Amino acid sequence: MVGISEEVYREVRDFLLREAELLDNGSYRDWLDCLTEDIRYQVPVRVTRDRGVESEFVNEMGHLDEDYVSLEMRVMRLETEYAWAEDPPSRTRHFLSNIRIEPGDRDDEVRVKSNLLLYRTRGDDPHYDLLSAERHDVLRRVNGQWKLARRLVLLDQTTIGTHNLSILF
Amino acid sequence: MILYQTTFGIKGVSNVTLSVGDRVNQVEQLLRRVKQNIDEGRVPAKIYNDPDIFELERERIFGRAYIYLGHESEIPHPGDYMVRYIADDNVIVVRDEEGQIRVLFNCCRHRGMQVCRAEMGNASHFRCPYHGWTYRNTGELVGVPAGKEAYGDVLDKGAWGLRPVPRMEIYDGLIFASLDAQAPSLNEYLGGMTWYLDLVTKRTEAGLEVVGAPHRWVMDANWKLPADNFVGDAYHTLMTHRSAVELDLAPRDPKFAMYGVHVHAGNGHGLGMISAPPGMELPPFWGYPEEVVRALQRSYPRPEQVEVARRINFLHGTVFPNFSVLNVMIAKDHRSAPTPMLTFRVWRPVGPDRTEVWSWFLVERDAPEWFKERSYQTYVHTFGTSGVFEQDDAENWRGITRVARGLMARDHDLNYQMGMSFLKRDPTWPGPGEAYPLDYAEANQRAFIRQWCEYMLNEA
Amino acid sequence: MSDEVIEIGNEFTFVRVRKVHTRNGVRLEIHSPRLGYRIQLDPLELESLTWQTTETFSRFLETPFGPRERLMRPLSEALICDRREE
Ligand code: FES
Ligand SMILES: [Fe+2]
Numbered sequence: 001m002v003g004i005s006e007e008v009y010r011e012v013r014d015f016l017l018r019e020a021e022l023l024d025n026g027s028y029r030d031w032l033d034c035l036t037e038d039i040r041y042q043v044p045v046r047v048t049r050d051r052g053v054e055s056e057f058v059n060e061m062g063h064l065d066e067d068y069v070s071l072e073m074r075v076m077r078l079e080t081e082y083a084w085a086e087d088p089p090s091r092t093r094h095f096l097s098n099i100r101i102e103p104g105d106r107d108d109e110v111r112v113k114s115n116l117l118l119y120r121t122r123g124d125d126p127h128y129d130l131l132s133a134e135r136h137d138v139l140r141r142v143n144g145q146w147k148l149a150r151r152l153v154l155l156d157q158t159t160i161g162t163h164n165l166s167i168l169f
Numbered sequence: 170m171i172l173y174q175t176t177f178g179i180k181g182v183s184n185v186t187l188s189v190g191d192r193v194n195q196v197e198q199l200l201r202r203v204k205q206n207i208d209e210g211r212v213p214a215k216i217y218n219d220p221d222i223f224e225l226e227r228e229r230i231f232g233r234a235y236i237y238l239g240h241e242s243e244i245p246h247p248g249d250y251m252v253r254y255i256a257d258d259n260v261i262v263v264r265d266e267e268g269q270i271r272v273l274f275n276c277c278r279h280r281g282m283q284v285c286r287a288e289m290g291n292a293s294h295f296r297c298p299y300h301g302w303t304y305r306n307t308g309e310l311v312g313v314p315a316g317k318e319a320y321g322d323v324l325d326k327g328a329w330g331l332r333p334v335p336r337m338e339i340y341d342g343l344i345f346a347s348l349d350a351q352a353p354s355l356n357e358y359l360g361g362m363t364w365y366l367d368l369v370t371k372r373t374e375a376g377l378e379v380v381g382a383p384h385r386w387v388m389d390a391n392w393k394l395p396a397d398n399f400v401g402d403a404y405h406t407l408m409t410h411r412s413a414v415e416l417d418l419a420p421r422d423p424k425f426a427m428y429g430v431h432v433h434a435g436n437g438h439g440l441g442m443i444s445a446p447p448g449m450e451l452p453p454f455w456g457y458p459e460e461v462v463r464a465l466q467r468s469y470p471r472p473e474q475v476e477v478a479r480r481i482n483f484l485h486g487t488v489f490p491n492f493s494v495l496n497v498m499i500a501k502d503h504r505s506a507p508t509p510m511l512t513f514r515v516w517r518p519v520g521p522d523r524t525e526v527w528s529w530f531l532v533e534r535d536a537p538e539w540f541k542e543r544s545y546q547t548y549v550h551t552f553g554t555s556g557v558f559e560q561d562d563a564e565n566w567r568g569i570t571r572v573a574r575g576l577m578a579r580d581h582d583l584n585y586q587m588g589m590s591f592l593k594r595d596p597t598w599p600g601p602g603e604a605y606p607l608d609y610a611e612a613n614q615r616a617f618i619r620q621w622c623e624y625m626l627n628e629a
Numbered sequence: 630m631s632d633e634v635i636e637i638g639n640e641f642t643f644v645r646v647r648k649v650h651t652r653n654g655v656r657l658e659i660h661s662p663r664l665g666y667r668i669q670l671d672p673l674e675l676e677s678l679t680w681q682t683t684e685t686f687s688r689f690l691e692t693p694f695g696p697r698e699r700l701m702r703p704l705s706e707a708l709i710c711d712r713r714e715e
Contacts (some may be wrong), residue, residue: 005484020438023480043555047382052638061381063554070550073416073502077557085560145244158288159525163388164563165555217686287640293683296693303693305683312693618660 003102004081004110012101012112012139015146022167028075031168032068036149041066043153043169057154059105063165064153074168085166092167093119104138109149111149112137116153120162128164131155135168196221199579204622207615209349210586214618218573219393222625223521230490231623232255235338235358237492237515238272240531242342242378248306254517255348256526260334261285262344265307265469266293270339272346273308275329284331295331304331340372342377345492361601362438362488364471368478369496369511371459373464374536377511380545384528384553390566391573392491392518393621395526398562399485399493399514400439401431401613404587407593409561418507418551418558422446426483431547431588431607434601437620439613440486440494442477451535453479456498458540461533473599487613488619499558500609501547508540510547522570528553585618587611664695 015034032048035041044057061141066074077083087127095117102111114135121128138150187195199222203212216222216347223533238253239262251265252275259275261284278528282299294311296303303312308331313324336347339353340363357365370377388626398405403426406419416422445451454462455478469475484496493514500507515527530548532541552559588610598604605612622628634649647661649669656669670678 013461045382045384050287050638050640052636052640052643058381061384062549063384065546065549070502070546073418073504073550074557076503077412077416080229080412080415082408082415083255083561084409085564088493089198158385160384160386160554163390164386166558166565285640290639292639292641294641294690296690301693303690305687309687311687312690313693314694316691514701 003145004132008110009101009147011146012110015139016096016099016112016114016137019148020096024092024094026078026089028078032072032075033070034148035071036142036147039066039068039071039149039151041071041151043155043165044123046158063155063160064169066136083166085164088156090120090122090167093129094169095119104140106140108141110139112139118167118169121165131157131160131162131169135169184454190220195629196225200622200625203618204626207581207585207618207622208588210584210611211582212585212618214569214578214581214583216523216573216577216621218570219276220521222517223606225625226518227256229627230621231348231518233349233352233624234255234490235336235352235488236490237349237488237513238344238346239511240342240377240379240529241270241344242376244270246291248293249289250285250292250306251289252285252287254347255334258334259283260346261295261331261603263306265305269307270344271307271336271339272334274334275456276332277302278329278331279308308333309438331582332551340366343370358436359488361434362440362476362486365432365434365440365442365486365603366482366485366494367470368474368484369494371465371470371541372461373383373533373535374468375533377531378534380530380532380541382625385525386554387519387523387525388563388567389522390524390563390570391522392516392524393594394569395514395516395524395562396487396489396491396493397614397617398566399495400487400617401441401485401608401611403429403431403441403443403608404426404611405486405562405565409565410558412561413499413572415501415550415556416557418503419629420446420449420451422449425449427607430595430598431484431605431608431610431612432598432600433603433616434486435598437489437604438487439616440484441526441608441613442481443483443608444480444540445482450481450482455481455484455496456507457509460538461540464533464535477600489617490624492516492586495552499547499551501543501550506565506595508543508547510552512552513549518583521628522574585611585615589615615622656665 019034041064042062044061045061046056047058049056076084095113100113104110115133116133118131119128121127133156136152136153137148139146140149179325199213199215203216224313226318236255239251243251244264247266247268248265250261253260253262261273264270272425275283275285277297277299277488279302284295284297292306294303302310305311310326310329334346334348335350336352338345340355340359361476365378375484406426408420411423413419420423425446428446429441431441433439466475482498487493496511498507498509511531513529517525517527519525530545532544551557588605592605592607592610595604595606632699634645634647636643636645645662647658649656649658657675658667658669662668
């Protein structure tokens with residue numbers, strides 16, 4: 001196997017941390033700049049199955065199933081004055097760990113797995129929602145910059161424990 | 170005094186100073202007031218968050234009404250099963266080896282273990298994980314480990330099968346069940362609503378198919394709020410969904426949802442059917458592709474249904490108490506033309522301030538593939554867990570629930586007067602029920618509350 | 630010589646199925662690693678299964694853990710035995 005250099009590892013980690021920071025800060029426009037135009041962004045529905053079944057994830061149905069245009073639409077919506085679900089905004093914190101990097105299908109790509117713990121709280125309610133997932137990303141180097149070309153979010157819940165997904169993973 | 174769970178698992182103590190008798194009286198009083206005041210279009214906010222009301226709802230509504238469990242297309246083959254809920258009751262919905270659909274209480278007859286723990290699967294027999302009692306997928310008990318030694322000849326297997334729910338009926342692929350053995354037939358229960366359900370379920374010969382599995386999520390809101398929203402609330406689109414209007418996902422006219430027909434179909438069921446706003450051209454029949462449009466002209470049972478459907482672009486409705494339908498023509502993003510999509514809902518009550526949402530996407534099995542894909546994308550982007558319309562609905566319902574919790578809410582009347590007295594019924598309407606020629610109306614919401622009262626006061 | 634093993638399971642159990650070649654023919658083996666049972670069916674026996682009804686299998690399942698109803702083997706034992714047999 002072709003190894004991943006220390007340098008690439010550092011770059012990829014920095015990219016993921018910065019991207020998470022943009023989401024937590026609500027800098028959605030800048031976040032869009034982190035994506036390739038052909039991005040596929042999916043959060044498949046999960047269903048409890050027996051061990052014999054290969055995967056609990058349902059290919060045909062996503063909680064999110066997005067391309068660049070639909071992600072842009074979601075961002076544009078937040079920019080209107082009528083996005084009540086996020087105004088006042090949720091306070092989110094993306095905790096990333098267990099970053100694993102492998103060479104990608106193309107020379108300019110890497111595959112990255114990471115664990116995500118997403119904290120969300122709203123208003124003056126001291127309670128919070130936690131979403132836990134494994135993210136499978138493909139990062140591509142475009143003009144010397146890493147960009148997100150694919151994100152598959154494998155959630156740990158089948159019944160989502162938050163009132164909507166007006167936030168991003 | 171009872172302890173109850175609030176939304177996030179904190180124990181709360183309800184009405185500590187009141188005796189059980191006092192509390193029963195209080196609920197009775199509140200219900201009588203709801204019943205009296207609904208004719209004036211007044212409803213106390215308290216009904217949207219009260220542990221005692223909720224207890225009574227579980228008993229008197231979810232213990233009696235027909236509850237939607239799923240669609241036949243979710244279990245197409247013998248042995249296919251799925252685990253579903255009637256409020257707190259966990260049931261197995263299974264197609265047996267003969268192809269017949271059965272709904273069985275998911276509780277072993279030996280010591281009560283949950284027999285099926287996966288959310289879906291396929292099996293001809295279920296074997297309980299506790300002691301191994303084995304049931305055929307008809308519910309019949311067939312195997313008991315060490316049966317002879319442990320029970321001799323006294324165990325009457327015929328008497329100890331998995332229990333079917335008292336009533337199960339299917340209307341055009343829609344599987345409903347009731348825990349009340351005395352419940353009327355489903356047809357009688359649905360009444361005039363079947364005429365309108367047909368508009369959605371009978372478009373093509375092959376009929377509807379659920380794609381994948383439902384979205385499931387939990388929101389800290391009372392279950393009646395989404396039911397009320399879908400039964401008649403076209404009015405909220407003006408404000409709640411303004412962001413979507415600005416992005417051209419819905420017609421440019423923010424009042425677009427007003428131009429429709431508002432129908433109380435009887436027994437608390439209701440819907441709205443919205444057409445193009447004046448001066449705007451929208452495609453007939455929701456904008457369904459020509460294959461579907463051609464098919465529906467043959468498949469609808471009545472010619473009037475074709476005429477009604479011709480003018481529909483948006484349809485929303487609720488079957489009392491907690492099954493909703495939404496069939497609307499919207500755009501999947503700001504660059505795409507609108508596409509029709511269909512979603513079914515169950516608002517499963519899990520607490521006075523907590524609802525588990527089940528949201529299915531359905532499409533005609535024989536629709537063209539390109540359309541299925543586009544309709545799916547439209548659904549995911551606009552409704553369901555992350556939908557840009559749905560997100561803002563949830564925010565409103567949870568806000569109402571939060572403020573309905575306190576004491577003020579008890580005599581704080583909410584206004585249910587829209588369209589009252591001045592909006593006249595449309596005598597020419599070809600379908601069943603009471604139809605009003607404007608969807609900015611609250612006749613359906615009032616009818617829903619009246620039906621709710623009847624059940625709650627045990628008068629249904 | 631043996632063919633690829635197919636595993637088939639649901640939330641209640643799982644079995645391994647494979648073709649086994651005898652010197653002069655072939656059989657289908659069904660193996661339950663959890664209970665430790667194994668059967669090799671010839672084509673005629675298999676064919677006869679095609680006209681059975683669920684009734685037949687419900688009768689088989691009157692003893693849900695097999696006729697001897699011994700307890701399920703620990704998986705470790707099952708694995709060791711299976712390896713030895715191969
Ligand atoms: S509880 Fe099911 S067999 Fe004992
Ligand atoms: Fe809405």
